[in-house]
Amino acid sequence: xxxxxxxxxxxxxxxxxxxxxxxxxxxxxxxxxxxxxxxxxxxxxxxxxxxxxxxxxxxxxxxxxxxxxxxxxxxxxxxxxxxxxxxxxxxxxxxxxxxxxxxxxxxxxxxxxxxxxxxxxxxxxxxxxxxxxxxxxxxxxxxxxxxxxxxxxxxxxxxxxxxxxxxxxxxxxxxxxxxxxxxxxxxxxxxxxxxxxxxxxxxxxxxxxxxxxxxxxxxxxxxxxxxxxxxxxxxxxxxxxxxxxxxxxxxxxxxxxxxxxxxxxxxxxxxxxxxxxxxxxxxxxxxxxxxxxxxxxxxxxxxxxxxxxxxxxxxxxxxxxxxxxxxxxxxxxxxxxxxx
Numbered sequence: 001x002x003x004x005x006x007x008x009x010x011x012x013x014x015x016x017x018x019x020x021x022x023x024x025x026x027x028x029x030x031x032x033x034x035x036x037x038x039x040x041x042x043x044x045x046x047x048x049x050x051x052x053x054x055x056x057x058x059x060x061x062x063x064x065x066x067x068x069x070x071x072x073x074x075x076x077x078x079x080x081x082x083x084x085x086x087x088x089x090x091x092x093x094x095x096x097x098x099x100x101x102x103x104x105x106x107x108x109x110x111x112x113x114x115x116x117x118x119x120x121x122x123x124x125x126x127x128x129x130x131x132x133x134x135x136x137x138x139x140x141x142x143x144x145x146x147x148x149x150x151x152x153x154x155x156x157x158x159x160x161x162x163x164x165x166x167x168x169x170x171x172x173x174x175x176x177x178x179x180x181x182x183x184x185x186x187x188x189x190x191x192x193x194x195x196x197x198x199x200x201x202x203x204x205x206x207x208x209x210x211x212x213x214x215x216x217x218x219x220x221x222x223x224x225x226x227x228x229x230x231x232x233x234x235x236x237x238x239x240x241x242x243x244x245x246x247x248x249x250x251x252x253x254x255x256x257x258x259x260x261x262x263x264x265x266x267x268x269x270x271x272x273x274x275x276x277x278x279x280x281x282x283x284x285x286x287x288x289x290x291x292x293x294x295x296x297x298x299x300x301x302x303x304x305x306x307x308x309x310x311x312x313x314x315x316x317x318x319x320x321x322x323x324x325x326x327x328x329x330x331x332x333x334x335x336x337x338x339x340x
Contacts, residue, residue, distance in 0.1 A: 001192050001193065001194050001195060002192065002193075002195070003190045003191060003192055003193070004161050004165075004190065004191075004192075004193040005161060005187065005188050005189060005190050006158075006160070006161045006164050006182070006186045006187050006188070006189045006190075007048065007049060007050050007187040007188070008161070008193075009161035009162070009164045009165040009168075009193050010050050010126075010164050010165065010168055010182065011050055011051065011052070011053065011054070012165060012193075012195075013164070013165045013166075013168035013169045013172070013197075014026065014051065014054060014088065014168065014172075015053075015054060015057065016169070016197045017168075017169055017172045017173070017197070018054070018057075018058055018062065020197070021086060021172075022062075023084065023085050023086045024062075024085075024086045024087075024088065024172060025061075025062045025063070025064065025080070025085055025086070025087050025088070026051060026054060026062065026063045026064065026087070026088050026089075026090070027063075027064040027065075027066050027073050027076070027077055027087060027088075027089050027090070028046065028051075028064075028065075028066055028073065028089055028090025028091070028092065028126075029046075029047075029065070029066055029067075029068055029073075029090065029092055030044040030045075030046055030047060030065065031044070031045065031046050031051045031054075031055070031063055031064070031065060031090055032044075032051075032055040032060060032063045032064065032065045033045070033055070033065070041055065041056070046090055046092070047092055047093075047128075048128070048184060048187055050126075050182075050187070051063065051090070069099075070091060070096050070097075070099040070100040071099050071100045071102075071103060073089060074089055074091065074100040074103045074104060074125065075100070075103040075107070077089035077123055077125070078103055078104075078107050078108040078111070078121065078123055078177070080123075081108070081120075081121045081122050081123035081177070082111055082119055082120075082121055086122045086123075086124075086172060087123055087124070088124040088125075088126060088172060089123065089124070089125050089126070090126050090127075091125050091126065091127040092127065092128065093127065093128050093129075093135075093138075093139045094127040094128065094129045094141065094142075094143045094144075094181065095138050095139055095140070095141050095143070097127075097143060097146070104125070104147075104150075104153070104177070104179075105147075105150045105153070108121050108123055108152075108153075108177040109150050109151065109152030109153045109177060110152055111152075112152065112176070113152065120175040120176070121175070121176060121177045122172075122173075122174060122175050122176070122177075123177040123178070124168075124171045124172055124174075124177075124178045124180055125177070125178070125179050125180065126180045126182060127179065127180065127181060127182070128181075128182050128183070128184045129141065129142050129143065129144065129181050129182070129183060129184070129220075130142055130183040130184055130185060130186075130220065130221060130271060131185075131271065131303075131308045131315055131318065131319055132185040132221075132315065132316075132319060133184045133185055134310070134312055134315065135184070136308065136310040137307035137308040137309070137310070140308040140315075141272075141273075141308060142220075142270075142271045142272035142273070142277075143272070144157055144179070144181050144219075144248055144272065144278070145248075145272050145276060145277045145278055145281070147179045147249075148248040148249045148251075148278065148281075152176070152177070153176075153177055153178070153179055153249060154171075154174065154176055154177065154178045154179070154202060154247065154249055154250065155178070155179050155181070155247060155248045155249045156168075156170075156171055156178055156179070156180050156181065156202065156246065156247050157181045157219050157220045157245075157246070157247070157248060158180075158181075158182070158220070158246070159206075159218075159219070159220055159221070159222075159223035159224065159244050159246070160186075160189065160191055160223070160224075161189060161190060161191050161193050162191055162192070162193050162194075163200060163206070163244075163246065164182070165193055165194075165198070166198050166199055166200030167180070167200050167202075167246065167247075168180060169197055169198065169199050170199040170200055170201060170202060173199065174202070181220065183220050183221040185221060186220075186221055189224075200246065202246070202247045202250055203247055203250035203251070203252050204246065204252055204255075205243050205244060205245045205246060205252035205255040205256065206243070206244045206246055207241065207242070207243055207244075207255075207259075208223065208226075208227055208242040208243070208244060209227065209230050209240055209241055209242040210241050211230070211234075211238075211239030211240045211241045211263070212239050212241075212262065212263060213238050213239045213240060213263055213265065213333065214238065214239075214240045214241070214263055214265040214266070214267060214329050214332060214333065215240075215241045215243060215256070215259040215260050215262075215263045215265065215266050215267070216229070216230060216240050216241065216242045216243065216267045216268075216269065216325065216329065217243050217244075217245065217256060217266065217267075217268045217269065217282055218242065218243075218244060218268075218269035218270075218325075219244070219245065219248070219269070219270060219271070219278060220271065221271065222269040222270065222271055222320055223242070223244045225269065225320060225321060225322045225325055226242045226269055226322075226325055227242055228322040229322040229323075229325035229326040229329065230242050230329075232322065232326055233326055233329055233330075236330075238329060238330070238333060240329065241259050241262075241263060243255065243256060243259055248278055251282075253282075253285055253289075256282060256285075256286065257285075257286065257289055257290050260286050260290050260293055260294070261290055261293040264293055264294060264295035264296070265294070265295055265296050265332045265333070266283070266286055266294070266298045266299070266332075267298075267299045267300075267301065267325065267328045267329050267332060268282050268283055268298070268299075268300050268301070269300075269301045269302075269320055269325055270300065270301070270302045270320075271302070271303065271319065271320060272302065272303075273302070273303065273305055274300065274302040274303065274304070274305050275305055277302060279300040279301070279302050280300065283298045283300055286298060295332075296332040296333075297332070299328040299329075299331060299332055300328075301320045301324050301325055301328050302320065303318045303319060303320065304318065306318070
């Protein structure tokens with residue numbers, strides 16, 4: 001086992017699954033490089049180099065550069081999945097989902113239902129999301145709540161290199177369409193990742209910290225911020241549980257409810273826009289099913305309901321941060337202190 005970056009962990013997962021199963025193919029814009037134009041083969045490996053090295057190893061029949069038309073290659077990937085292949089399609093930035101959304105939510109998500117359970121759609125759509133990259137509002141959104149809303153889709157949001165490899169292998173082996181969200185700011189994050197293949201089951205939350213005062217639920221990049229906040233709060237005597245759901249569909253609501261019943265307090269961190277995001281969904285379900293366990297109002301930490309700013313200083317202010325998370329935790333602790 002050695003240290004690997006988030007980028008390397010995903011690349012290794014793709015390589016190992018392509019070696020294991022000849023039905024796994026990759027397709028997307030610039031995933032191979034040099035197709036039909038002057039330039040070096042494998043020059044890109046996708047916009048941030050995640051698939052680099054796979055085309056020379058597996059050839060252009062399994063690593064396919066596509067035209068710049070998301071509606072065409074996402075539709076082709078859905079059809080390929082329904083007819084025997086296990087495609088991994090690179091949507092590049094999730095902000096481009098509007099170009100191909102019909103192929104995802106009206107077609108791939110519904111094949112199993114449309115054909116009476118006789119069709120499987122083992123499709124993975126890799127996509128980048130998130131702010132902090134100075135990429136402005138058309139390339140920085142967190143749109144996983146939209147996909148979570150659609151029945152028939154599974155949604156995975158890894159929070160570290162270890163999580164990324166295990167969840168990607170699970171996604172490729174899954175017989176349903178999976179939208180796999182990769183935070184573009186995390187590609188250079190490193191940690192120890194096993195060399196051998198392994199899977200992380202969908203719908204099973206990960207507990208990074210266990211404490212008795214407050215439950216913090218966070219997604220993707222926000223998990224790191226939640227851990228940092230919990231470390232600083234521990235010095236103040238506040239003991240936090242930090243829970244990473246890993247997938248939003250399926251969602252491990254059982255673990256969230258069990259933790260809230262133990263701590264009596266909930267803070268949910270979500271980088272998506274605050275209206276109808278995962279923080280509101282999780283908060284509503286906890287309020288409905290565990291209201292009697294709450295010692296304080298639920299707090300949500302999300303960006304304001306505005307487009308992601310391009311200005312670096314405004315973008316930094318826009319995002320949730322460890323300091324904002326710690327402040328939210330202190331606020332729910334103060335409510336209990338006043339009540340006491």
